[in-house]
Amino acid sequence: MAIRLDNVGIAVRDLEATISFFTDLGLEVVGRDTVNGEWTDTAVGLDGNHAKIALLQTPDGHGRLELFEYLHPGAIETDPTLPNEIGMHRVAFAVDDIDAALEVAASHGCYPLRGVANYQDVYKLTYLRGPSGILVMLAEELQHADR
Incomplete structure (x- = not known):
């Protein structure tokens, strides 16, 4: 079975501000969309899922980030991750x-x-x-x- 890392997904508070940050660092926007409907509810496991998304990649095309800003249900604020916490890190x-x-x-x-x-x-x-x-x-x- 072949496998490769496609992208890392990150929920963000402000999609446009986050796109601006990463594009100023050198990433390129390769796609944008607003997604909702039964297929997103099924894929994400969240009823009523409705989000604005953007896919960014490094100039070499190997690293990609998928950023998403939830429109519904509303985003849940959490404390910022600390460097020594278990889970998604950086x-x-x-x-x-x-x-x-x-x-x-x-x-x-x-x-x-x-x-x-x-x-x-x-x-x-x-x-x-x-x-x-x-x-x-x-x-x-x-x-x-x-x-």
């Missing part, structure tokens, strides 16, 4: 310039939880809290395989 992106990526994040009011770390001179990386409290990891590779 979305990680490799970037070629972490400082530039952090400038983009800051323009959306999103800042590192503590700072930028250096992992054994291999990566500079940080966690930040993105739109709707999404944990986002940014990592810049400092050493390349072609050394």
Whole structure:
């Protein structure tokens, strides 16, 4: 049986603000829709499911996020996930310039939880809290395989 990761789905408070954040970081919107009806109720397991969705992907086409803003039933606010909680944890992106990526994040009011770390001179990386409290990891590779 062949398997591949297709996308990671994230419920968001404000679809447009979240799209803006991720597209400013470099992702591309590849699809948008508003979904509802029996098929979504069945697929999601939620009666009356009605949501606005957007599919974004990295420029290389390998990483995709499906963002959805629930219209019905209403979204349920939860406390933001902490880095050590069990369950869905974070979305990680490799970037070629972490400082530039952090400038983009800051323009959306999103800042590192503590700072930028250096992992054994291999990566500079940080966690930040993105739109709707999404944990986002940014990592810049400092050493390349072609050394």
